[in-house]
Amino acid sequence: MKQVQAETFALQALSWLVANDELLPVFLGASGLSSDDLRARAGEAEFLVSVLDFLSMDDAWVIALCADLGHPNTAVQEARFALPGGEQVHWT
Numbered sequence: 001m002k003q004v005q006a007e008t009f010a011l012q013a014l015s016w017l018v019a020n021d022e023l024l025p026v027f028l029g030a031s032g033l034s035s036d037d038l039r040a041r042a043g044e045a046e047f048l049v050s051v052l053d054f055l056s057m058d059d060a061w062v063i064a065l066c067a068d069l070g071h072p073n074t075a076v077q078e079a080r081f082a083l084p085g086g087e088q089v090h091w092t
Contacts, residue, residue, distance in 0.1 A: 001075075003045075006082035009075055010048035013055060014038070016065050023061065027054055045084045052080040 001009070018024055018038065028034070031050065033041075041047040055061045056076055066073045 001078040001082040003082050003084070006079035007045065007048065009069075009071065009079040010052055010083065011042065012069055013065055013076070013079075014042060014048065014051050016068060017051060017055065027051075030054065049080055049083050049085050052076050052083075056080070 017027055028038075031054070055065055062073055062076050066075055069075075
């Protein structure tokens with residue numbers, strides 16, 4: 001996935017998260033962000049990586065997101081790795 005595609009997907013994921021009345025408060029509580037912070041940081045690649053990282057914490061969230069957006073379940077990780085700051089870490 002190219003960076004532009006990854007940013008588009010991550011923005012769609014953020015929109016999906018914001019529209020989810022049950023999951024949004026969990027994200028806000030875990031991140032310490034406000035709704036205003038979401039709007040202000042939506043264009044930052046590092047912030048979008050954090051959204052994808054949050055959604056990756058639960059397989060059910062990934063499956064629901066990807067089903068709703070019409071993407072394969074691998075799209076979350078592919079987008080994360082394509083964004084600046086989201087590169088996969090190799091510990092070896």
